[in-house]
Every structure is written in structure tokens, then in C-alpha cells.
Amino acid sequence: MKNLQSFVAASVLATAASVTAAQAEDTVKIGFVMSYSGWFQQIDAATIKGAELAVAEINENGGILGRQIEILPFDNKSEPPLGADGALEVIGNGATAVMLPSDFDFGAPGAFVAQQNGVIALSGASDPKFGVTGIGPYAYSISNAAQSQGALLAEWALNEQGWDTAYVLLDNTISYTNSLCDSFAKRWKEIAPEGSLLGEDRFRNDDASIASQVTRIKGLEAQPEAIMMCSYAPGGPSAIRQLRAAGVTSPVLTGESLDGDYWIGIVPDLSDFYVVNYGSVYGDDPSEAVNGFFTRYEAATGGRADVSYALRGYSMIEAYATAANRAGSLDADAVSAELNKFDEEPLVIGNTTFNEDLHIATTRPMLVMQAQDGKFSAVGRFAASVGNLD
Amino acid sequence: MDLLAKSSPNRIGDRRKRLIPLVSLIVIVVLVGLAASQGAIVMQRRVILALIYLVAVVGLYIFVGNSGVLSFASSAFMAIGAYTTAIVTMAPNMKSTFLPDLPAFLAIQHMPPLAGIMLGGFMAALIAAVIGAPLMRLSGISAGIATLSLMVIVYIVFGNWDSVTGGQRSLMGLVGYVKLPQATLFAIGAIVIAFIYQESRGALMLRASREDPVAAAASGIRITRHRWIAFVLSAFVTGIAGALFAHLQGTVRIESFYLSLTFLLLAMLIVGGSQSLAGAVMGALALSLLGEILRQLERGVPILQFDLKIPGGLGDIVMALCLLLILMFRPLGLAGGRELTFSRNRTSGDNG
Numbered sequence: 112m113k114n115l116q117s118f119v120a121a122s123v124l125a126t127a128a129s130v131t132a133a134q135a136e137d138t139v140k141i142g143f144v145m146s147y148s149g150w151f152q153q154i155d156a157a158t159i160k161g162a163e164l165a166v167a168e169i170n171e172n173g174g175i176l177g178r179q180i181e182i183l184p185f186d187n188k189s190e191p192p193l194g195a196d197g198a199l200e201v202i203g204n205g206a207t208a209v210m211l212p213s214d215f216d217f218g219a220p221g222a223f224v225a226q227q228n229g230v231i232a233l234s235g236a237s238d239p240k241f242g243v244t245g246i247g248p249y250a251y252s253i254s255n256a257a258q259s260q261g262a263l264l265a266e267w268a269l270n271e272q273g274w275d276t277a278y279v280l281l282d283n284t285i286s287y288t289n290s291l292c293d294s295f296a297k298r299w300k301e302i303a304p305e306g307s308l309l310g311e312d313r314f315r316n317d318d319a320s321i322a323s324q325v326t327r328i329k330g331l332e333a334q335p336e337a338i339m340m341c342s343y344a345p346g347g348p349s350a351i352r353q354l355r356a357a358g359v360t361s362p363v364l365t366g367e368s369l370d371g372d373y374w375i376g377i378v379p380d381l382s383d384f385y386v387v388n389y390g391s392v393y394g395d396d397p398s399e400a401v402n403g404f405f406t407r408y409e410a411a412t413g414g415r416a417d418v419s420y421a422l423r424g425y426s427m428i429e430a431y432a433t434a435a436n437r438a439g440s441l442d443a444d445a446v447s448a449e450l451n452k453f454d455e456e457p458l459v460i461g462n463t464t465f466n467e468d469l470h471i472a473t474t475r476p477m478l479v480m481q482a483q484d485g486k487f488s489a490v491g492r493f494a495a496s497v498g499n500l501d
Numbered sequence: 502m503d504l505l506a507k508s509s510p511n512r513i514g515d516r517r518k519r520l521i522p523l524v525s526l527i528v529i530v531v532l533v534g535l536a537a538s539q540g541a542i543v544m545q546r547r548v549i550l551a552l553i554y555l556v557a558v559v560g561l562y563i564f565v566g567n568s569g570v571l572s573f574a575s576s577a578f579m580a581i582g583a584y585t586t587a588i589v590t591m592a593p594n595m596k597s598t599f600l601p602d603l604p605a606f607l608a609i610q611h612m613p614p615l616a617g618i619m620l621g622g623f624m625a626a627l628i629a630a631v632i633g634a635p636l637m638r639l640s641g642i643s644a645g646i647a648t649l650s651l652m653v654i655v656y657i658v659f660g661n662w663d664s665v666t667g668g669q670r671s672l673m674g675l676v677g678y679v680k681l682p683q684a685t686l687f688a689i690g691a692i693v694i695a696f697i698y699q700e701s702r703g704a705l706m707l708r709a710s711r712e713d714p715v716a717a718a719a720s721g722i723r724i725t726r727h728r729w730i731a732f733v734l735s736a737f738v739t740g741i742a743g744a745l746f747a748h749l750q751g752t753v754r755i756e757s758f759y760l761s762l763t764f765l766l767l768a769m770l771i772v773g774g775s776q777s778l779a780g781a782v783m784g785a786l787a788l789s790l791l792g793e794i795l796r797q798l799e800r801g802v803p804i805l806q807f808d809l810k811i812p813g814g815l816g817d818i819v820m821a822l823c824l825l826l827i828l829m830f831r832p833l834g835l836a837g838g839r840e841l842t843f844s845r846n847r848t849s850g851d852n853g
Contacts, residue, residue: 245598
């Protein structure tokens, strides 16, 4: 009798356990350990919305491996250390992938936890360290490496625009801008005649005035035909304004950190400004997939996107879902193996290639946008010819 | 008083009584640690962080509480501790990724975390010893400003010393050595160090100088020297807190060690009461608890059938409001300058 009782009890327990297990496995859980508040929220917001759109669309089409995707949000409050707590929490709740903020310093603490727990970490960090060398084999960035963006701009300025001289103006406060300007200068020196890089100068994002840097440019024998400026808001727009106010009319080039038109009020009627990003939010992108994406994005969120970062959020989820479906499993090793096989995989952000050592795009084309008379428009897609990450 | 105690048959009992404040604080810390060990992993990390803040606040108290001179240098010493342990404990292959230009004798170091943490404390103490020599001659507001500039200098130097600290970039790959037992033990260690020091003759003289510097100097107390001792000891404990912080996060980033951390630690000390060790411990635990409650409320907590949720960012305002209320209505802090005792006539400490 006692045996029977315990048998019944055990089987009831076992059934209960299997029911909860089945419920827990009902959804594929992806943690969004992102900056939902604080100053970094400005940068993450579009990425989150893009990823949410991807989740909604993939769920409509049957989800991952026939299971619906569930988002587990966690706000890191723009404090990088909280990202580690967030990653632990969402992984504890069953997340098989974690999306992290689009910056190495912000994303790394969480990615490190994900790596240690055997979970895929996804980010839009433009730093190749968000990958095998810096974090580990489970970390993937959907972005173009900052180094390749600098090289792309150098080649584009020289070969496409025919600008013969350049000047580098670096805001050295974050690692992205350092990598961007370093790689521009390096590539320029490789492909342009000696002496055509007229100078390199530095400022800090919180400098109230860059008058001395402007004076040095004005003092050059001939004005540079292009100024590569690596910065971000608010210091970057302020520096452009000071350049233009002082009468420096050379074209200004920059990377994705000055994407978007939210700051253009600072520099009225800005002209001859060129920025590389992932796609045009104005409906004039050469890629129909991108235009279609932003139309759907507008319908889903009720407003035009400010920046192109939504493409990154969308493509991260797209990449993960594609790889998991191919692997037939959510196991990090299996998914990672499929991601490493991506060879010109057509994602909305562009054809993406990963391999065992490189978990970031280097030679994928990016869109060059221009601002003329205060209006942005697409110029065209271009790619760096080399993927040098030094 | 001393003579009386010696002639009294309760001499041993009195001596035991002197230990009551220490024992009760240790019991509180152990209880916090034990309670947290039952919690979920994220909750445990919050408690570990609170215990690390406790170590830092106790370190701050050793100087501020005994000398009465305000110090803003906590985050500087924490940064020194954190970067020291990072540089000596990171695996060489991680160092070659994050610190490719590190001098060779540092690049080959691969110490166990405990050694790195202790070295972090010693390095902070060493720098405090050098800088403290001229600094401790200042008093009042100028000493406070001098420690503030020390914090800024460390922030700028570490933020630009690319070859050794990696500049603005994060360092990664530190061993996650600090778990709940380690954090609890280090918290107890900090409390014991602070207690032994404050019971010492030198600390008593330093507290006399806090109450009346002129009278203390006239009584032959060498104020500068005793301030310097407290400053160095304080830097050692605070440096250890920084190293623990690094081994909890697994990453080090100079942005973590700046104004917001300094003010958080000072707020903890002021809310708890800067004139007693119990105040430092209570302040660290109370503000950590309040911060965690507010964080949960910002995310939304289901209470009965309601979903209680406060707007994001309100937490900081509530925190500031608490500080203001304490300053207005209880200027000596929660502990009111007293240690924890259970006797009716509270004469423990010198403020009783």
C-alpha cells in the first residue's frame, strides 16, 4: 500500500514536472538586456524597436523551430555593470540568446556572463572585440567594424569623390571614434600619395570650444578637400557648427555614431556632410528591402525612425532565428556553428558573412548619406575593399 | 576611569562589553549574508555589491569618521585597487587583446585573485601614503577639495594611460572570484580593521583633534601624523573594496569610478552617521536596500491586484530626498554617532 502511495505520488510529481517543463519550453526566450532608460536609451531605443518588429514578424510566420519567441526585457539603466545582473537574470529564466547594447563597453559585462553560461550574445557593437577575441565564441556583432567604416570612407573619398587631400579630427573620448579615425588615416596613407593627409588633430566631446583646432585647419596652406571627423552627439554636431561658423567649408565625413537627423537643428542648413550608416530612413535607400523595412517599422511604431539602428536590432533576431532553424536546435554550439557558416547571408542590414574567427562584418557595403541644405538623402552603397582589423 | 576599571572585579566583563559593538555588527553582516544565500542569483549579486559598498564605506569611515575631514577620494582608491588586480590577475592572452602595449613585466603576471585583491589594497595605501604626506596638512574645506582633485586626477590619468589601463576602454576577463562567502568575509574583515583602529590610542587622539584641533594640538597630539595613518589605512580598505568590485563584475571601466560612486559612498556614510562604525555599516546596508527597493519599484512590483510602478528616474530623487531629510532632522545620521550596545546607559564611544 505504502509502495502504491509513493508510486502514485511520484508519478503525479513526474507529470507535474514534465508539464512545467513543456510549458517552459513552449517559447524560445530571448533576453533584451538593453538600456531602456538613462542616456544610452537614445541609442538603444531604435535597436530594441527593430528587434521587437523582427520577433513579431517571425512569430507570425511560425517562430523558431515552430515555437513562439518570447522577449525577456531587462533595463540596465545605462549602467554597464547592471548588464551582468541582467544577463544572469534572463539566462536564469531560460533565455537561449541575449541581446545587448550597441557598444562594447555597455554590452561586454552581459556578454561575458552569457559566454560563461553557454548562451549566444548578440549586439550591434562596432568593435571586433565583441566576438571571439574579446568575449568568446558565442558573441556576435551584427554591425560593421569601426575599422572597416574608416577604411570605407577613405576609399570612397579618394576613389569615388576624387578628393585629393584630407584632414583627421578625432574626438578621442570613446573607443569607437578612436578606431574609426585610426583606420581612416591608415587606409588613406596606404592608397593616397604621401603628404596628402594634411594633419591629424584631437578634441574632447565635452570641449566647450574647438577654436584652437579650427585655427590650425584655417592656418593650413590649402584647405583640405575632406575632413574626417570622428565624434558623436553632442560634441560632434557642436564641432561641425564651429567649423562651418569659422568658414571651413570642406566636406565633413563621419561614421555611424553621427547617424540620424535629430541633431541637425544645431547646424542650420548643413551642407557637404557625409555619414555612413546601415540604411536610409527617408525611403530613398537603394535597397528595396531596407525601404520595405522602414515602411513596416513606421506602421508598427507609429513614427519615422530617427536613426538606422533599427536595422541592426531586426537583423540580429533575423540572424539568430535563421541559424537556430537551420541547426534544428537552440543549443549554443549548434546555433553558433550555423552562424559561422553565414556566407553572404541576405539579412535586411545587408549580406552578412561570419566565420569561426570573425563575428562582425568588415567588407559588407554600407550606405553613404549626405546632408545638403539641411536635408539628408542617400548617395549609394559602398564597401571597403579590405577587412583589416588592426 | 581607567583606574576604576582596573580595580573593579568586573574588569573582564567590561572588556567584553567593549567588544559588543564589534560582535553585533559582525552578526548583522553574517545574517545579511545568510539571508541572501537563500535568494536568487541576481538578488545574491545585489547583496554582494551592497557588501562591497559596505567595505568601501567602512574604509571611508576610518578616515572621515575619526578625523572629521571630508574625503572625496574613495572612488580614486577603488579605481587603483580595481586596476591593480585587473593588471596582475588577467590571463595573459586577455591582456594581449585588451592591453597590447602593457610593459612586459606586467604582461606576464598571472596571480590568483586573492593576491591581486590584497595587492590592490596595498597599492592604494602606497599612493595614499605618498600623496597623504602633504595633503594631511590641510584641514577643513581645503582638505576636502584636495581629495576631490585627487579623485579627478586619478580619473583623468587612468582614462588616458592607454598602455597600462587601456584608457577609456573596458578591461575584461577578470576571474569572478567574489561570491557571497568571500564578500561576507571581506566585509567582516573591514569592520574588524576599522574597529581595532578606532579603539587604538592614535585614533582616540585623532578624534580629540576632530572635536577641537587647537586643544588637541596644545595637548601634544600630532594631528598631521595621525590623520596620515588614518588616511593610509582608509585607502587600503577602500582599495580592497575596488578590487572586490572588479572581481564581482569581471570587467573594469574607469567610468564606474567617478562622481556618482563617490557621492553614493558619501551619502551612505552621512545617512548612517559618519561618527561611528555602526553608522557606516548601517548606512551602507540601508541605502543599498533602499536603492534595490526603488529599482524594483521602477520595474513594477505586483502587490495584491495592483501593479505598483513608479516612473523611471524617481528612484534617484527619493534617494536624494532621504539624504536631505537625514541632514535636516538627524544630522548625526541613523546611528546618531553611537555604536551598537545593549546597555541602558549608552556611554560607548566617545560621543555617547
